[in-house]
Amino acid sequence: MKFTINRTAFIKELNNVSRAISSKTTIPILTGLKLVASEVGLTLTGSDADISIETILHADNPDNQLAVESMGAIVLPARFFSDIVKRLPEDNLTLAVTEGFQTEITSGNASFTINGLDANNYPHLPEIDGTDSITLAGNVFKELINQTVIAVSTQESRPILTGVHFTLSGNELMAVATDSHRLSQRRITLPESASTDHDVIIPGKSLVELSRMIGDDNPDVEMRLSENQVLFTIGDRLFYSRLLEGNYPDTSRLIPTESTTTVEFDAHALLSSIERASLLSHESRNNVVKLTLDPAGKTATIFGNSPDVGNVEEELAASGFEGESLEISFNPDYMKDALRSFGQTVIRIAFTSALRPFTLVPTEDQTNFIQLITPVRTF
Amino acid sequence: MKFTINRTAFIKELNNVSRAISSKTTIPILTGLKLVASEVGLTLTGSDADISIETILHADNPDNQLAVESMGAIVLPARFFSDIVKRLPEDNLTLAVTEGFQTEITSGNASFTINGLDANNYPHLPEIDGTDSITLAGNVFKELINQTVIAVSTQESRPILTGVHFTLSGNELMAVATDSHRLSQRRITLPESASTDHDVIIPGKSLVELSRMIGDDNPDVEMRLSENQVLFTIGDRLFYSRLLEGNYPDTSRLIPTESTTTVEFDAHALLSSIERASLLSHESRNNVVKLTLDPAGKTATIFGNSPDVGNVEEELAASGFEGESLEISFNPDYMKDALRSFGQTVIRIAFTSALRPFTLVPTEDQTNFIQLITPVRTF
Numbered sequence: 001m002k003f004t005i006n007r008t009a010f011i012k013e014l015n016n017v018s019r020a021i022s023s024k025t026t027i028p029i030l031t032g033l034k035l036v037a038s039e040v041g042l043t044l045t046g047s048d049a050d051i052s053i054e055t056i057l058h059a060d061n062p063d064n065q066l067a068v069e070s071m072g073a074i075v076l077p078a079r080f081f082s083d084i085v086k087r088l089p090e091d092n093l094t095l096a097v098t099e100g101f102q103t104e105i106t107s108g109n110a111s112f113t114i115n116g117l118d119a120n121n122y123p124h125l126p127e128i129d130g131t132d133s134i135t136l137a138g139n140v141f142k143e144l145i146n147q148t149v150i151a152v153s154t155q156e157s158r159p160i161l162t163g164v165h166f167t168l169s170g171n172e173l174m175a176v177a178t179d180s181h182r183l184s185q186r187r188i189t190l191p192e193s194a195s196t197d198h199d200v201i202i203p204g205k206s207l208v209e210l211s212r213m214i215g216d217d218n219p220d221v222e223m224r225l226s227e228n229q230v231l232f233t234i235g236d237r238l239f240y241s242r243l244l245e246g247n248y249p250d251t252s253r254l255i256p257t258e259s260t261t262t263v264e265f266d267a268h269a270l271l272s273s274i275e276r277a278s279l280l281s282h283e284s285r286n287n288v289v290k291l292t293l294d295p296a297g298k299t300a301t302i303f304g305n306s307p308d309v310g311n312v313e314e315e316l317a318a319s320g321f322e323g324e325s326l327e328i329s330f331n332p333d334y335m336k337d338a339l340r341s342f343g344q345t346v347i348r349i350a351f352t353s354a355l356r357p358f359t360l361v362p363t364e365d366q367t368n369f370i371q372l373i374t375p376v377r378t379f
Numbered sequence: 380m381k382f383t384i385n386r387t388a389f390i391k392e393l394n395n396v397s398r399a400i401s402s403k404t405t406i407p408i409l410t411g412l413k414l415v416a417s418e419v420g421l422t423l424t425g426s427d428a429d430i431s432i433e434t435i436l437h438a439d440n441p442d443n444q445l446a447v448e449s450m451g452a453i454v455l456p457a458r459f460f461s462d463i464v465k466r467l468p469e470d471n472l473t474l475a476v477t478e479g480f481q482t483e484i485t486s487g488n489a490s491f492t493i494n495g496l497d498a499n500n501y502p503h504l505p506e507i508d509g510t511d512s513i514t515l516a517g518n519v520f521k522e523l524i525n526q527t528v529i530a531v532s533t534q535e536s537r538p539i540l541t542g543v544h545f546t547l548s549g550n551e552l553m554a555v556a557t558d559s560h561r562l563s564q565r566r567i568t569l570p571e572s573a574s575t576d577h578d579v580i581i582p583g584k585s586l587v588e589l590s591r592m593i594g595d596d597n598p599d600v601e602m603r604l605s606e607n608q609v610l611f612t613i614g615d616r617l618f619y620s621r622l623l624e625g626n627y628p629d630t631s632r633l634i635p636t637e638s639t640t641t642v643e644f645d646a647h648a649l650l651s652s653i654e655r656a657s658l659l660s661h662e663s664r665n666n667v668v669k670l671t672l673d674p675a676g677k678t679a680t681i682f683g684n685s686p687d688v689g690n691v692e693e694e695l696a697a698s699g700f701e702g703e704s705l706e707i708s709f710n711p712d713y714m715k716d717a718l719r720s721f722g723q724t725v726i727r728i729a730f731t732s733a734l735r736p737f738t739l740v741p742t743e744d745q746t747n748f749i750q751l752i753t754p755v756r757t758f
Contacts, residue, residue, distance in 0.1 A: 080662065080688060087655045102689075109696075110655055114689030276466045276489055283459065309459060310481075310493030317488075 001072025002096040003037045005057065006065035007088060007107070010042075013055045014082055016237060017046035019209045020053040021078045027123075032075035033082075034122045035095070037068045045125070046078065051206050052125050052240040053213070065092060073119035074103055081105075084112050126240055128231040132196050133224040134168065138214040138234070140188065141221045144175055145211040147186050147369060150337040152204035153179035163201035165248040168194050168225075176251050177204065182334045183251060183357075183372040184341065198225050201248050206241035213239060255372060256359065259350035263293055263300060264320035264363060267347045271339040273302055273314050278332035280304035280312045288376045289332045293351075295321035304332070320348065320363075328354045329378040338371040380451025381475040382416045384436065385444035386467060386486070389421075392434045393461055395616060396425035398588045399432040400457045406502075411454035412461075413501045414474070416447045424504070425457065430585050431504050431619040432592070444471060452498035453482055460484075463491050505619055507610040511575050512603040513547065517593040517613070519567065520600045523554055524590040526565050526748060529716040531583035532558035542580035544627040547573050547604075555630050556583065561713045562630060562736075562751040563720065577604050580627050585620035592618060634751060635738065638729035642672055642679060643699035643742060646726045650718040652681055652693050657711035659683035659691050667755045668711045672730075674700035683711070699727065699742075707733045708757045717750040 014033070023031055025048055034045040041058040057064045074097050085093065088107035096104045101116040136144075145164075153161035164177045171193040176185045210232055214221060222233040225243075232239040277289040283306035290303040300318040305311040328351060338360055339347070348366065351358045360371040393412070402410055404427055413424040420437040436443045453476050464472060467486035475483045480495040515523075524543075532540035543556045550572040555564045589611055593600060601612040604622075611618040656668040662685035669682040679697040684690040707730060717739055718726070727745065730737040739750040 077688065080658070083658050084655070087651070087658065089651060089655075110652070110691065110693040112655075112659075112689060112691045115687075272466070272468060273489070276463070276468075276491075279459070279462050279466065280491075308494075309456065310491060312463075312489065312491045314489040 001035075001037050001074060002069040002094070003042060004065070004067045004069070004092055004094045005042060006063065007085065007091055007093050009057060009061075009064045010093070011085060013044055013057055014085060016055055016213055017044045017053045018078060018082060019213060020046040020048055020051045022048040023079060025049065029075060029117055029121055030123070031078060032117055032122070033078040034073065034075050034119055036073040036119065037071050039068070039071070042066060042068070045122070047123065047125070049123075050203065050242050051209060052238075054125060054238045054240075056236050058236070069096075072097060074101060075117040075119050075122050076103060076114065081114065084114070125238075126226070126229040126231075126242075128224050128226045128229055128240075132194055132198075133222050134173065134190055134192075134194050135220050135222045136173075136188070136190070137218055138221050139218045141223075142211050142214050144173075144186050144188060145207045147341045148175045148177045148184045149204045149207050149211075150341055151177040151179055151182050151184035151371075155179070160201060160244055160246045160248055162205075163203045163244040163248075164207055165251070166198070166200050166202060168198040170194075170197075176248075178249075178251055178254070178372075181331070181374050182338070183254060184338070185251070185255070185370050185372075187368045199248075200225055200230065201244040201246070202230055202241060203244055210239050210241070213237065254357065255370060256350070256352050256357065259323065259352055259359075261293055261295065261323035261326045261351040262320065262348055263295070263318050263322070264346055264348050265300075265316065265318050267339050267342040267345050267362075269317055270347075271336060273316055274332050274335050274339065276314060277302045277304035277312055278336065280306045280309065281332055283309045286376070286378075287331055287333070288329045288378060289335075290327065290329045290378070293318075293321070293326045293328075295323055295325060323351075326351055326354060328358070328375050330373055330375045334373050338373060341371065342369075380414075380416050380453060381448040381473070382421060383444070383446045383448070383471055383473045384421060385442065386464065386470055386472050388436060388440075388443045389472070390464060392423055392436055393464060395434055395592055396423045396432045397457060397461060398592060399425040399427055399430045401427040402458060404428065408454060408496055408500055409502070410457060411496055411501070412457040413452065413454050413498055415452040415498065416450050418447070418450070421445055421447070424501070426502065426504070426619075428502075429582065429621050430588055431617075433504060433617045433619075435615050437615070448475075451476055453480060454496040454498050454501050455482060455493065460493065463493070504617075505605070505608040505610075505621075507603050507605045507608055507619075511573055511577075512601050513552065513569055513571075513573050514599050514601045515552075515567070515569070516597055517600050518597045520602075521590050521593050523552075523565050523567060524586045526720045527554045527556045527563045528583045528586050528590075529720055530556040530558055530561050530563035530750075534558070539580060539623055539625045539627055541584070542582050542623040542627075543586055544630070545577070545579050545581060547577040549573075549576075555627075557628075557630055557633070557751075560710070560753050561717070562633060563717070564630070564634070564749050564751075566747045578627075579604055579609065580623040580625070581609055581620060582623055589618050589620070592616065633736065634749060635729070635731050635736065638702065638731055638738075640672055640674065640702035640705045640730040641699065641727055642674070642697050642701070643725055643727050644679075644695065644697050646718050646721040646724050646741075648696055649726075650715060652695055653711050653714050653718065655693060656681045656683035656691055657715065659685045659688065660711055662688045665755070665757075666710055666712070667708045667757060668714075669706065669708045669757070672697075672700070672705045672707075674702055674704060702730075705730055705733060707737070707754050709752055709754045713752050717752060720750065721748075
């Protein structure tokens with residue numbers, strides 16, 4: 001195996017594949033990066049058993065300046081190989097497997113010899129044979145991920161809640177996540193219906209990495225499901241993730257359909273106020289802020305308190321008051337995550353009582369995106 | 380005590396004074412920031428007992444928008460107060476001490492009440508009564524600091540070596556640091572002679588903070604010495620540091636005056652090569668790279684090796700070869716620190732033997748700046 005390649009193009013794909021490679025894996029060969037040189041080009045593969053990423057640098061893409069002198073495959077220590085490639089002196093590098101699995105990497109006057117591993121021992125990637133796929137614009141899919149993963153549980157005690165629940169039915173894609181204290185639900189109408197309905201749970205961690213790989217160029221993202229794996233295809237990059245097994249709880253009944261008090265805020269301004277109030281609540285044992293609403297007097301006030309340090313009080317700019325007056329306490333960090341997910345918009349918050357979950361929706365689209373937060377009892 | 384001030388101007392000085400404040404101090408009041416409102420302006424003080432910083436926001440500077448309504452002093456929890464000030468909603472803030480040491484901070488609709496401490500219990504800053512001072516351009520002083528602190532010891536076993544040794548004699552200022560494995564010496568000729576000679580050791584940690592406070596505007600830095608303290612004045616900012624007590628070792632005899640092999644490198648290119656070689660040495664137990672010089676053949680080659688991972692070899696671009704051939708091993712991290720301190724220049728390295736310290740000097744000024752590195756015996 002021997003090839004020469006442009007270092008910049010190579011590093012870009014090396015960085016993408018490295019997202020899947022963990023140094024903490026219990027399977028030694030997975031700390032490595034797999035390289036396969038063929039007539040088509042150079043294929044890079046990385047995996048941590050949960051996520052696998054494969055990408056190809058095509059021989060016919062002039063940017064890659066790829067010349068494969070002899071075909072073959074090798075697995076190289078990923079972190080270390082990546083450090084070397086990034087520090088090489090010239091625009092191109094040559095990689096050659098010499099004796100056994102010894103690999104020589106040369107660029108300009110610098111010549112590294114490192115010990116590789118037999119690529120035949122590298123695990124095979126899952127086979128996704130399903131022909132059913134949906135395609136979404138990268139920006140839309142990234143937004144959906146970022147709006148839902150915030151509510152994913154970080155506790156391993158209920159593993160199913162560490163994933164986002166995706167249901168595909170007709171031309172509707174719904175994503176829901178909850179850690180049992182808050183919930184985020186996002187619905188997207190697809191241009192075409194899928195031929196089969198699907199109901200899967202994708203690990204939150206996989207979605208975060210996928211979202212990073214989608215990047216800012218708004219590429220199309222194709223999603224293809226099998227029994228226990230999902231494959232996302234972004235151009236020449238394949239992103240595999242295992243699915244979580246089990247039944248996701250029925251979340252539809254958690255979302256209240258009625259309310260007794262509603263109020264509207266600018267999401268960004270409310271976020272700033274909550275951030276101020278949380279400075280105090282973070283110094284306190286029970287990290288809670290209090291909101292009082294007086295629709296008659298059209299006032300909304302936020303309070304934060306720490307017995308050791310002091311307290312904060314701020315009257316909020318609010319509008320659209322309806323219903324009864326209310327005093328409610330909640331974890332400001334859940335509110336901050338929720339508000340950040342809305343971006344620059346006006347939101348409506350609807351309350352039922354001081355002890356029942358309340359909902360946040362953007363006023364401009366009140367059905368496709370909803371955040372729910374459970375209050376904290378303080379009396 | 381009550382005043383209103385422009386938040387941007389206030390935050391700038393708050394950040395400067397906060398450099399001296401540590402949350403790890405054993406003296407509780409030193410976790411606080413001292414504020415004194417007077418006719419002249421608002422004085423901020425922070426200290427960790429080793430370093431103290433005092434700065435004044437003048438009432439007559441229109442940028443400060445400072446209005447002192449009533450004079451007084453208070454000590455407020457520094458980190459927490461700083462977080463509050465940075466998150467306030469409006470351009471200005473008002474601070475008022477109300478009952479006892481309770482302090483109200485208001486800006487727009489937000490109102491914080493926090494518990495302060497009696498400013499009378501805050502330690503007094505040292506008195507520097509010496510009239511003898513020298514003044515240097517900020518950029519020159521920053522360069523001197525950054526070139527010498529790299530060689531300061533980080534081990535507390537010989538506390539004296541954690542400082543930089545400054546000697547002031549006539550119009551010559553000399554700074555030397557060594558951790559006993561390497562040494563850095565920088566000499567500056569002053570425009571005027573000081574009236575008294577001085578010989579002091581300033582903690583490396585203080586100099587690093589001072590260097591950051593000097594910033595990039597190249598302000599004049601005045602240095603004033605007393606028995607056990609040094610005071611640096613930068614505009615309206617006072618920076619105090621304690622001095623280290625004891626006798627600094629005589630370093631002048633460590634610097635060799637003769638050599639058997641010399642060679643010249645571009646500092647930046649050599650740094651890149653050493654960085655590559657150290658990728659391997661860092662994976663090895665004894666972190667050493669090997670340099671071979673053959674003045675007859677005009678070749679210089681660097682080697683790095685790790686039994687587990689592999690090896691690297693690179694022929695270096697060098698010139699000005701003189702003397703005998705040589706093979707020498709050294710810690711690449713010391714070499715990297717030294718090379719970075721030279722910036723973009725050509726350096727000359729002079730060797731005596733494989734076991735004696737070697738020196739690095741910029742070819743354009745071979746007397747005022749010298750770095751010395753002790754090699755490692757590998758046989």
